[in-house]
Structures are given as structure tokens and as C-alpha cells.
Amino acid sequence: MIFYKQNLTNIQLLDLYKKILKPRLIEEKMLILIRQGKVSKWFSGIGQEAIAVGVTAALDDTEYVLPMHRNLGVFTTRNIPLHRLFSQWQGKANGFTKGRDRSFHFGTQEYNIIGMISHLGPQLGIADGIALADKLQNNKKVTAVFTGEGATSEGDFHEALNIAAVWKLPVLFIIENNGYGLSTPTNEQYSCENLADKGIGYGIDSYIIDGNNILEVYHKITQLKEQMQKDPHPVLLEFKTFRMRGHEEASGTKYVPDELLRKWGPQDPVDNYRMFLLEEGILTEEHDAVLYEEIKHEIEENWAIANAEPEIISTYSGELNDVYKPFQYEEVSPESESKNIRFIDAIRNSLDQSMQRHQNLIIMGQDIAEYGGAFKITEGFVETFGKDRVRNTPICESAIVSAGMGLSINGYKAIVEMQFADFVSTGFNPIVNLLAKSHYRWGEKADVVVRMPCGGGTQAGPFHSQTNEAWFTKTPGLKVVYPAFPYDAKGLLNTSINDPNPVLFFEHKQLYRSVYQDVPTDYYTIPLGKAALLKEGNSITIIAFGAPVHWALETLSKYPEIQADLIDLRTLQPLDTETIFASVKKTGKVIIYQEDTLFGGIASDISALIMEECFEYLDAPVKRVASLDSPIPFTKALEDQFLPKDRFEEVLLDLLKD
Template identity: 50%
Template sequence: MIDPQKQITESEALTLYKNLLLPRRIEERMLKLLRQNKISKWFSGMGQEAISVGVTSALSGKDYLLPMHRNLGLFTTRGVDLYTLFCQLLGKANGFTGGRDRSFHFGVPEKRIVGMISHLAATMPVADGLALASKLRKKNFVAASFCGDGGTSEGEFHEALNLAAVWKLPVIFVIENNGYGLSTPTSEQFVPQDLVDRARGYGMRGIKIDGNDVFAVMDAVSEAKEHALSDGPTFIEAKTFRMRGHEEASGTFYVPDEKFEKWGEKDPIERFARWLKSEDIVSGDDQLASIQDEVDNQFMPDLEKALKADDPEFNLQEQTNRVFTPVDYSHTPSSNSSDSEKRFVDAIQFSLRQAFEEDEEFIIMGQDIAEYGGVFKITEGFVDQFGKDRIRNTPIIEAGALGCALGLALEGFKPVVEMQFADFISCGFNQIINNIAKGQYRWMPPLNITIRAPHGAGVGAGPFHSESPEGWFMQHPGLKIVVPSSVEDAQNLLYSALYDPNPVLFFEHKKLYRSIRSVTPDHCSLEELGKANVVRNGTDATIITYGMGVHWAQEIADEYSSQGTNIEIVDLRCLAPLDLETAKQSVAKTNKVLLLQEPSTTLGPMSELSSLITEECFEKLDAPVMRCSSLDIPVPFSPKLEKHYLADDRLKETLEKLLAY
């Protein structure tokens, strides 16, 4: 029940009632538009308004909100521009995403709102990153992340809560338990009677509240914020009920009628209206009707204007320009005239250290990277030099760390995430391709995130520590993919990745770490990512490759050189952006091309390059485009098996076939 002794002025009470009523009235209008086929889909929050409005009312404008589908009241209470909001909901050009994403899949940075994606619980680790930024900068804001009962089964929910608890982050996790995940009742989703019981397992505070009582919500959130800023996260389970379907098309046939009757009596707006009358704040139904008219007049002109607004027009240049943010090369690295011999691993460490010395916004996160220095010792000594705030061990998580990096990037940090082995990047796939890669295209500001991933075979590590997954990400726009082959490139391309305002996946070959060395300058240089190098000139055939493939190509080219055959080698260096022009120039010169890659044949990076060369260089070719790849089997453990798995075992045979054509 609403506390009749609640200390609130009449003016504040009326404002609160209007804030509750506004999303309800908007939604009722949207349901009419849905039936008129003027919007394509609607996720109803009817019956749950007290949670969105209560949370937003209890927090300040500097606190972050990370909403879900049913949190319309969050946007309206925080004062988001209604015309732009309606344009977004209607898919118009003037919406927050300009038609690039749907309904509530948007954020409003100036209002400290970070929008959702369809994958449930995926923004909860992002709240951790925002909260970590608050803690590191001593800004005293919190991040409130929303999730439904169904989403609490997702892995990212657990990773986010555990990380927040371990790091004592100022996060409030708000769980809207409305009893159903689409049609699946909570009894079929989890065993505990109350979700709040999970809080104890994470070592964080838990509060269970009546989510239809706006005062109860506000009290809990105010208490949780105070706790979060001093002692760490709070888990709030708000018991509520949605009076419509999961989305309108699904209906409510699976919900017993008695539940609607029970929860209908607890409707948060009618409940608050009864309290207003009992406190003599309103005189009766006529005044309530007048308030409703006032609320309707508040939003209807903007809605009518949005209905007449322009639909988005497709402009190819405009759309592609959204994918990557232009790079500012005005940053001047420190200059040092000395040179020294470095191994591949030393160059990577050197690059990281120089960047971290230049800019305190760099933070690195990963498993065992602090005192231990990482399994490959790249961050060895970094804790002593830069401190534990910037060199951060994480629990054994991938998605949680990557989502946290996104939150940090939104607050202006330059996070680096180390995947202990590239194979484990699969556990963070959702964060990379859905949250991070698509962010700038959808609505986000530039995301300076660097993901380092030791990859590659040839070290007898077996099928789970030897993969080369770089090709997995080529079909997902918004990611730059860098794979250096030399010591100098490892040094300069990583440095360039660290300062690039776009997300970069940086793959480091484990076998190259301590097997190659070179003299390089004792300062890093910025280079444009996406430029290939011709590392060996030739006339008789071209080998296009990258990473370890460059070394295989050099060995075979040396062998053929003694026989009078000159092989040209193109090192792609980056798989995205892909430098097709350099490849085309080499093919036009030699008229024969072999595409060499370490990943398996099917759908590897060279499949795409083969198609592009065939399309654009067909008339220049004197032989079919040929590929040399590792086998279409998992990477074997035994060195004898692994030797025959790898592409270089078939390189000479393939090259002979090409030259003889």
C-alpha cells in the first residue's frame, strides 16, 4: 500500500501523478496507431509505470539509466524531447536513430540514457563500465540497469552482477518481475520463489519491493543509491505485472483471468489517484479528468507532428559514414631517436606502455593481467607502473569485460580488453558484434575500444587454444580487424589501434611472440589502419596473405628465388578495412594470385578476397585464383598432426599448380 504518511508536497504529488499518467496515455494512443498499422510493433508497459517513473524520479539527472522495452515512463520522466521520441517510435527520419533501429533501441547521451538491444541483459555489463567510470573519477553518479525476470537467466546478467559485486561498483540492478518471460511463467524459469534471493549469492544487497507502489520504488532506489556510492551494488526485485502481451501480437491467452483481476486492483495509476483523493490533494474525478486532458495536451501536438514527419531516405554515403568515425591523426607521439632490438611480444608491450604513459584514459582489463602480467607476460610490471585502477584483473568472464569496456568508452575512457586466448572470444561474441560493432551506426558516440586476442596454431596447444577466429568478424561492419606479421607492425599498428576512435580487434600470433625479432625505433608511430604492404616484389605470381602466412610466403619465395622465379608478397595487415586496391595492383602486375591463410578453407578471410579479385580482376588473370588454407577440421593437438593441418603443408603444391597453369 502507498504510505499515507509519505512526506511530499501537493505540487510534487501532482507532478508525480502526471509523470505516471503520461506514459499510460501515450501508450493507449500507440495501441490505436498499431491497429491502424502506423507502427509495426509495440511492447507494452501498462501496469508497470511505477517502476520506470519511480526509479527516474529518485535519481538525479547525472545518474545513468539503462532501460528495456517497457520503460517508456523513464524517457518521459527524464524529459526526453517528445517529438524526437515519437519520430523514433514511428521509424521517422527525425528519430534518435534516423530509422536505423527500432522503437526503444536508442540512447540519449545528453540525458544519460543508454538504450537497449534485443539481446536481453546485454546492457547490464555496460552499466558496470559506466559505474566504474564514476568510481575512478569520483563523480558520485550511479548507473541503474533494468532487466525483466526472463533476462535474469542470461549469462551476461550473471557476469554483470558478479563483476559489480567484486569491484563494488555503484550500480543499481532493477529487475522488473512481471511473472512471465513472454509466455513462460517464472515457475518454469527459475527455482527460487523470489529473484532477490540471488543477491546473497553475489554478495550484494537485495531489496524486494511492490513494483506498483511508486513510493516504494522511490524509497528503495534512494536507499540503493546511497548504498551504491559507499558500499557497492544493490539488487532490487520489483514485483509487478504487465496488463498486455509480451508484445501486442502475442496476446495474453496464456495468463489466467484471475491474475488480471488481482493485479488490476493494484494498477499503479489508479492506486495513486485514490491516494490523491484520500489526501485531499485532488477534489475528485473531475479534477483527475482535467489532469488527464492536461497530459494529453502535453504530448498530442508532438505526436501529430511526428505522424506527418518524413520517413528516412536512403543515402549510401550517409549510411556508410555512420559505421566508422574518422580518425584524427593530429596526436603527436613522443619522439625518441634511439632504436633497439625487440621481439614481437616486446613490441606489443612497448606499444601498450607508451600509450599508457601518454594518456591516463587508457585502462586494460582481462584475466590474470595484473600482478601475474598475463599468461604471455605482456602486461608484466604494469601494475607497479600504472596501478591497479588501470590494470584490472577480471573474473573469468569475456562478455562482462567487453560490456564494461563499452560503458567506459561511453564515459570517454580508452579501454583495452585482453582475451586470454583468441578462442575464448566466442564467449563475448554478442557484446562484440551486437553492442560494440553496431553502436556507432545506431546512435552511440565514438567507441575507442581495443580488443587484444592471442591467436594461431603451430605451438601444439590443441583445438581450444589454437584457433584463428579473425575471419568470424569480417561480416560485421563497425569493427576494424588488425593482424600484424612483423615486429614493427606489431608496435605501430597496435599503437594506432589504441588511438583509433573505433572498435579494433587486434590479433597477435602466439608463435610469433618469441620467434621473431627486429630492430625498431624506441617510439611508436601512427598509421592508417586498412593499408596493405607489398613486403616482397616479384613478377611471376602474387601471394596475398597476412599474419603467420607472411612468414610461410617468405620461406617459399626464398626457395623459388634460387630457381629464378620471383614471387610477390602482399601483407594485408588488416582484414577490415580491406585494402583491395593494393591487391588489385599486384594481381595486374603478376597475373597470377595465390591466397594464403591460416584459418580453415571454408568461409575463411580469403574466400571474400577470392570473390572480390575474381569480380574485379578477371581480365588480368592468367590462371584461376587459388587458395591455400588449413584443413576443415579442428586444430589437432599433436605436433605431427598439427603440421599437416596447417596451410603451409600444402603451400608448395598449390604454388606449383598455379605457376604451371
Template identity: 65%
Template sequence: MNSPMSFETSNLSQEMLIQLYQSMLKPRLIEEKMLVLLRQGKISKWFSGIGQEAISIGVTLSLQNDEFILPMHRNLGVFTSRNIPLRKLFAQWQGKLEGFSKGRERSFHFGTQEYKIVGMISHLGPQLGIANGIALAEVLKNTNKLTAVFTGEGGTSEGDFHEALNVASVWKLPVLFCIENNGYGLSTPISEQFNCENLADRALGYGMESHIIDGNNVVDVYQKVNEIAKSVRVHPRPVLLEFKTFRVRGHEEASGTKYVPQELLDFWAAKDPLENFRAFLKDQNILCDEVDIQIKEAIVHEINEELDIARAYPEISFNEENEISDVYANSEFKLVHPSEKTKELRFVDAVSEALDQSMERFPDLVLMGQDIAEYGGVFKITEGFVEKYGKARVRNTPICESSIIETAYGLSVKGIKSVVELQFSDFVTSGFNPVVNVLAKSYYRWGQMSDTVLRMPCGAGVGAGPFHSQTNEAWFFKTPGLKVVYPAFPADAKGLLATAIEDPNPVIFFEHKMLYRSVRENVPTDYYHIPFGKANVLKSGNDITVVTYGAAVHWVIEIVQKEKISADLIDLRSLIPLDTETIFESVKKTNRVIIVQEDTLFGGLASEISALITENCFQYLDAPVKRVGSLETPVPFSKTLEDNFLPINRIEKAMKELLLF
């Protein structure tokens, strides 16, 4: 049978052509086997890439083995081309311990540092920003390496896609953005997804180079991507590649293809990349039937043999200690204790000094945020940093919180620490998905640390209104995998921020902006840590326990001193991990407890601490646990409204009522 497709192979050896064929045949045969196992109920789900193998193979073989690639569901060829042992893939798909994620992820939702792959993220968009971070690390390390990342045509409608392209273009990052335009996003045709002829045309708006490639022609894919990759390694820049192809099976097997017109299926069936290339090789006498059979039999034998090995692995067993211990990476770095030498600093200066000393301690630490370079940030915390550390490490970012948080994660994949300044903590909503679904889950999913700190200027009391005044720690402390810190004093801010930067886990670091220039104290001059999970008992007393954090600490101090209340005053400092031991010991002593937070009351940290006290110290209580927080409204602008929104005027009354109970 003559191939209806044209292959320009003059620049390729016969050995390379056979390698391309074998590389496409292997994932096709694996998929055929997986579809059988799916029908037998031996795997739970399958996203078929049949008919799209040429893209995965051509791109992966164009990359060097130590260059990262971020595939999607239908890129099995990426994994097989990186020569991952099939037994590990099969174990992964069966939820076995011997897979890549200890049974915690399915199909292709896993990564591996060994094979330089960051696995599929269901939200699609974050992959692109992560690729930027990996590529940025390659630039900072002068490796002359690139990164390739896949998305489908559906994913190009997400904001993260546009943010990632913009950042990559502005920063000249060596990323190949690979769009597999396969006709449908689940059942939605491309005519209902975008209103342009080619997705590659979108590159024009970002000042990016782009190419359209026949995604069913493995020779075209390999040769064109290989040529582009060589150029990008020499002249770093992002390139947008649109591969025209088609998804001949359902989004996943349960979906089916009833929504696809039969004539369309027939048209693309005739363009099958494997069958056409096989026919071409035979027409050119590069491949004969006998060798073809030998190649196929060898692959089938490998599949069956490796599958038997994977099947023999025992079913995974549940171990609660192992599950809990894998939520966070080990953070047992050597604590540096404060020196006796001190100087008076404002809160804002202590934060700045912690960043400065950390930049010196970690020569590759990167700071990112809006206006943080020459301008020094809206609160001037990084003023002068550019002159000292350069723009490669102190990076102004476009207004795209999501992509920059993803970039921070990508840096972590390459072993580089980062600190991201959210201009106001309110703006983290624009990057919420990568925080709770990427940073928080990464170590549990595949053992990859998210070594980044998100600095969160927060809080009311400065007349900034609903968009700039929230204290939104409740959005994060319930998400396993995140650490949440909220200092109230300059010395704590400096020591805790240093700890946060050394900690290999993602840390949400709240800084109350009302405290920036209103609170000052003597702060140790040298670099030091304050450990997480250790509350500070600011005042000892016998009548009542007051648990609080952030700006509320200062409100409570004023009331306790003015009313001469004998109180244990506990400044939590660290919300996750939480120092329950100190809280419980105090409650057992005083028998009365009030918890004060600036956040609106319902669903906040005070509620969780109250529940913990009730569960663990009920027999010691002489009165109900009391909670005080802000009104259940957004933060208002007017000073009169804001003063009454905050709980300041309600704390004293609540304490007195509790003492009289």
C-alpha cells in the same frame, strides 16, 4: 473509491506526490494513444508497460539527471521522466530521421548521451555489463554517481546477468540492478523460469545487498530507491532490487494474454499503480477531480500536438553514402610517424611497449583481462604495469569474457578507452554476442562509439590443441562495424596497436602467439602509428602475387627465398579495412595470384579476396586465383597432426602449379 493499497507519504510534500502522479499518468496516456496508432498501422510494434509505470517513475526520479539509466521495452516512464521531447520519441517510433537512430532502430532500441540513457538491447544480458562499465567510469572519475539498469525476471536466467552481478560485487561498482519481476517471460510463467522464492535472494551468492519492493506502489518505489541511491553515492556498491509487479498486457501486442488465467489478470488489475494512487490522492484531498482533469487534458494536448509535429516530418529517404559512412566513427586522428631511433624487440616486447606508451599517452586508458595485473598475463605482456599504473587501470577480471567486453563498452559510453586481453582468441566465443551485436552495431544504431580494443592471442604451431590454437578472424571480418588487424612483425604490431587504441571504433587485434618470441627486428623506440588499410609489399616481383597475413607471411618468405620465385609478396596487416588497391595493382602486374591463410580454407578471408580479384581484375588473370589454407578440421594437438593440418607443406606446391598454369 478508497485505494486498497497503502501509501506512506509522511516524508513527501504534496508537490512531490502530484509530480509522481503526473509522471505516471503521462506514459499511461501515451501508451493508450500508441495502442490506437498500432491498430491503425501507424507504428509497427508496441511493448506495453501499462501497470508497471510506478517502477520506471520511482527509479528515474530517484536518480540525478546526469546519472545513466539503461531501460527495457516497458520503461516508457524513464524517457518521459527525463523530459525527452515527445516529438523525438514519436519520430523514433515512426522511423523518422528526426528520431534518435535515423530510422535504423525501432521503439526503445536507442540511446542518447543528452539524456543519459542507453537503450534496450534485445539480448537482455549485455545491458547489465554495460551498466558496470559506466559505473566503473564513475568510480575512476570520482564523480559519486551511480548507474541504474533494468532487466526482467526472464533476463535473470542469462549468464550475463550472473557475470555482471559478480563483477559489480568484486569491483564494488555503484549499480542499481533493477529486476521487474512481472510474472511472465513472453508466455513462460515464473514457475518455469526459476526455482527460488525471490530473485533478490540471488544477491546472497554474490555478497550483494538486495531489496524487495512493491513495484506497483510508486511511493514505496520512489522513497526506497531514493534512500538507497543516496547511500550508494556515498558508499559505492551494487544493489539488487526486485520489483514485484505484473505484465497485464502481452509481451508485445500481437502476443495477447490468452495464456494468463483470468483470476490472475483480475487480481493485478485491482493493484493498478495509477488508479490506486489517484484514488489515494483524492481520498487525502491532495487531488481533486477538477485538477485531475486539467492535468490529463494538458498531457493529452501535449501528446496530440507533438504527434502532429512528428507526423509532419517527411518519410526518411535512403542515402547509401550516409548509411555506409555511419558504420564507423570518424578516426581521423593525427598520425604519429615512426622515429629513426630503433632498438631490437621481439614481437611480444613490441606489443608490451605499445601498451605501455599508450597508457602514458592516455591517462585514463584501462586494461582488463584475466591475470594481467600482478601476474602480467599468461604471455607476460603486462608484467610490471600494475606497479607503474596501479590496479585501477590494470584490472584483473573474473573469468567472464562477455561481461568484461560489455564493461569495456560501458567505459566507452563515458569516454574512456580500454583494451581487453582475451587470454586466447578462442575464448572470445564466451563474449561473442557483445562483440558482434553491441560493439559492432553501436555507432550505426545511435552514434555511440565503441572505443575499445580486443587483444586476441591466436594461432597454431605450438601444440596447444583445439581450444587454444584457432585463428578465427573469419568470425569478425564479415561483421560491419568492427575493424580487424593482424600484424606479422614487431614493428607493425607496435604501430598498429597504437593506431587501434587511438581509433574510436572497436578493433579486433590478432597476435599470433607463435610469433611472440620467435620473431624480432629493429622497432622505432618512440610512440608511433601505422595506418589501417595499408598493406606492406615486402618483396617485389613479376611472376606471381602472394597475398597473406599473420604467421603465414613468414612461411611464404621462406619459400619465396628458397625457390627464388619472382613474387610480389603482400602482407595485409589490416584485414578490415582491406587494402584492395595494392592487391589489384599487383595482380594487374603479375597476372597470377595465390592467397595464403592459416585459417581453415572454406569461408575465410582468402575466399573474399579471391572473389574481389575475380570481379575487378578478371581480364588481367592468366590463371585461376589460387587459395591455400588449413584443413577443414579443428586444430589437432599432436605435432604430426598439427604440422599436416597447417598449410605450410602445401604452399610451395600450389605456387609452382600456378606458375606452370
């Protein structure tokens, strides 16, 4: 192994040695502790320290790093107090996740480190969003994101590289090619000779680097950073290294051929760098021994602090209160005149005024710029707000959702438009596993609104007509909004954009141009989690949202003698149970009306809540009316049969007979 000092001073060379030695000695301590049962799980980075340390040391502390399982050197190079790391690994309160996640599944804004999720791929899209925020601010920063050779097979890897290339984002995509994805060797992971070659297809500069040579790593990152500051662009780096221990300690290395271990053992990054420094007279045996003792003392001292920390005491309130970031709703009342506009105009009006109100708000989606989106909602926005803030995206929903998270991490607000709600399935993972869980896991907000044009009645078939709110109402950490009227759409969208939590905002396509209402021309807000009581009566409670609100009104207009409470939920998560229960206790009969298919829809949960909380007030079973349990069809006759409009009338009249 050949080391080139270049322009580094002896002090800098020794500093790199201390930085690479510390994670090695911590790991050796952890291997003892895991055998003693004092640490539950450990992903060893022994043999790979040069990559994490070299990359992090070459960056400024204000630049974001997004590490993975085996990047302890990122955390120690950023000088996180060791007792906090030890508390994290023991699941104690002084860690970074309050015991809610383990090992390196955490981040910290204090040290500009963004933690991973086990699904790996979304990490790369987050880096795109962080780098986009830096590029918009022209602050000359770069973002470094780590991944393994196994995760390069995931779609998110390719989506993130493509976005970074198209948008010329200053991201260092770092592949730690350590030979194995858990037990699967590289020859079963990909067929190209080098992973760096994958950059060619995306027009990205790529390099192969000896991942065990800390000076080669440090010099290359330093050089690339200088280039990227002058000319923002992404770079793909493949670091050749080897994983000397198991995927995690419990898995062992029996599947690894002995010859590979014998080949890579002599290439140990710590031992080789130590020998270089000794041979150059930069380090002495005596100084080396002193450094060992200093670091070991620091480890023991900090382990004692963490070990003395009490175990976490769980409370219901503590857990539930951290699912969402606290949001202080600000009521803004309209003071201007109203104008009779369509539902779609209300959405457009909200986006326009919110873009003016929040200079850090970015809208992203397919064809939303010059074309104005599939429904022309953002038509003209590019002329008003510019292409930096109104961004056409490649067809890559997953990485764009993750990029929205990255924007949020780096001080921006993001709106992601799904061209159709059906297409959210390709962005499902980062919504339910990244956006939804980040605040609960490590206190990081996800200031992202995902707009969801949805619903049937337009003969658009199985892939453009779903109303899939139930995919998300089940997931703690998400808010789900589903307005039925223009006035509500504008006010609720304004509030959703203000809210720092992730919001799924459903917009029924059939309502876009068919429903009109008087809507104030200026900015106003409506609180989330508050239903609207549209009609009042004593005979029955009808609970609906979205298009079924209008269908219910049509049915009731045919039977003016029916005295019904008609509740428009408006928000599905949080749910206004107070309004629901008060109405049920008054009327004694309930129909829950949804457009989604019946089984597993939110109507089922509302029905269960009513049965649990209002059973003694019921005069008849709770009824649910929904679409058929089939995919939504295309032909009008089939779609009409699928949708529940006719069945609602039958159930309503039957229930009132009893």
C-alpha cells in the same frame, strides 16, 4: 496499497503523479495508433509505470539509466520531447536511430539513457562499465540498469552481478518481475522463491519491492542512492509487478489465466496513486482533469509534429558512412633510435606508451595484473599504472566486453585481453551485436580494443590454437587488425587504441618470441587499412597476413628465381583492395595464403573480389591455400599436417608452371 509520504511535499507528490500519468496516456494513444497501423510494434508497460518513473525520478539527470522494452517512463521522466519519441517509433529521421532500429532499442547521451539490444543480457555489463568509470572519477553517481525476470537466466546477468560485487560498483540492478517472459510463466523460468535471493550468492544486498507503489519505489531508490554514494556497492532489487498486456501487442494475453488479471487489475499503479492523492486532498478531481487535458494536448501536438515529418529517404552513402564513427587518423612518425626487439616486446611497448598517452585508458583481462597475463605482456604494469587501470577480471568474457562498452560510453577507452583468441566465443555476442552495431544504430562509439592471442604451431590443441579472424571480418562495424612484424604490431596497436571504433587485434602467439625487428623506442602510428608490399616481382602475387607472411618468406628464400609480389595485409577490415588489385593487374597470378581453415575464410572473399575486379588480367585461376577443414589438433605430426606450409609450396610451384 499503502502509501507513505515521508518527507515529500505536496508539490513533489503531485510531480510524481504527473510523471506516472504521462506514460500511461501515451500508451493509451499508442494502442489506438497500432490498431490503425500507424505504429508497427509496441511493448506495453501498462501496470508497470511506477518502477520506471520511481527509479528515474530518484536519480539525477546526469546519472545513467539503462532501460528495457517496457520503460517508457524512463524516457518521459527525463523529459525527452515527445515528438522525437514518436519519430523514433515511426522510423523517422528525427528519432534517435535514423530509422535503423525500432521502439526502445536506442540510447541518447543527451539524456544519459543507454538503449538495449534484443539479447538483453549485455545491458547489465554495460552498466558495470559505466559505474566503473564513475567510481574511478569518484563523482558519487550511481547507475540503474533494468532487466526482466526472464533475462536473469542468462549468463550475462550472473557475470555482471559478479563483476559488480567484486569491484564494488555503484549499480542498481533492477529486475521487473512481471510474471511472464513472453508467454513463459515464472514457475518455468526459475525455481527459487524470489529472484532477490540470487544476490546472496554474489554477496550483494538485495530487496523485494512493491513495483506498483510509486512512493515505495521512489523512497527505496533515494535511500539506496544515498548509501551507495557514501560506500560504492551494487544492489539487486526485485520489483514485484505484472504485465497486464501481451509481450508485445500482437501476442495478446490468451495464455494468461483470468484470475491473475483479476488479481493484479486492482493493483494498478496509476489508479491507486490517484486515489491516495484524492483522499489526502493533495489532488482534486478538477486538477486531475486539467492534468489529463494538458498531457493529452501535449501528446496530440507532438504526434502532429512527428506525423508531418517526411519519411526517410535511403541512400547508400548515408547508410555506409554511419557504420563506423569517423576517425581522423593522426600520423605520428618515430624520431628516436630503434632497438631490436621481439614481437611481444612491441606489443608491450605500445600498451605502455598508450597508457601514458591516454590517462583514460583501462586494460582488463584474466590474470593481467600482478601475474602479468598468460604471456607476461603486462608484467609490471600494476606498479606503473595501478590496479584501477590494470584490472584482473573474473572469468566472464561476455560481461567484460560489455563493461568495455560501458567505459567507452562514460568517457574512457578500454582494452580487453582475451587470454586466448579461442575464448572470445564466450564474449561473441556483445562484440558482434553490441560493439559492432552501436554507432550505426544510434551514433554511439565503441572505443574498445579486444586483444586476441591466436594461432597454431605451438601444439596447444583445439582450444588454444585457433586463428578465428573470419568470425569478425564478416561483421560490419568491427575493424580487424592482424600484424606479422614487431614494427607493424606497435604502430597498428597504437592506432587501434586511438580509433574510437571497436577493433579486434590479432597477435600470433608463435611470433611473440620468435620474430625480432628494429623498432623505434618512442611512440608512432601506422594507418589501418594499408597493406605492406614486402617483396616486388612480376610473376605472381602472394597475399598473406600473420604467420603465413613468414612462411611465405621462408618458401621464397628457397626459390630466389621466383619474382613475386608479397603483400602483407596487416589490416583485414578495412581491407587494402587498392594494393591488391594493382599487384594482380601486374602479375596475373595470385595465391591467397591464410592459416585459418579454407571454407568461409577471408581468402574466399579476397578471391571473389579479385575475380570481380581483375578477371581480365588473370592468367590462371586464383588459388587459396589454408589449413585443413578440421579442428586444429594437438600432436605435432597432426598439427604439421593441418597447417598449410607444405601445401603452399606445392601450389606456388604448380601455378608458376602454367
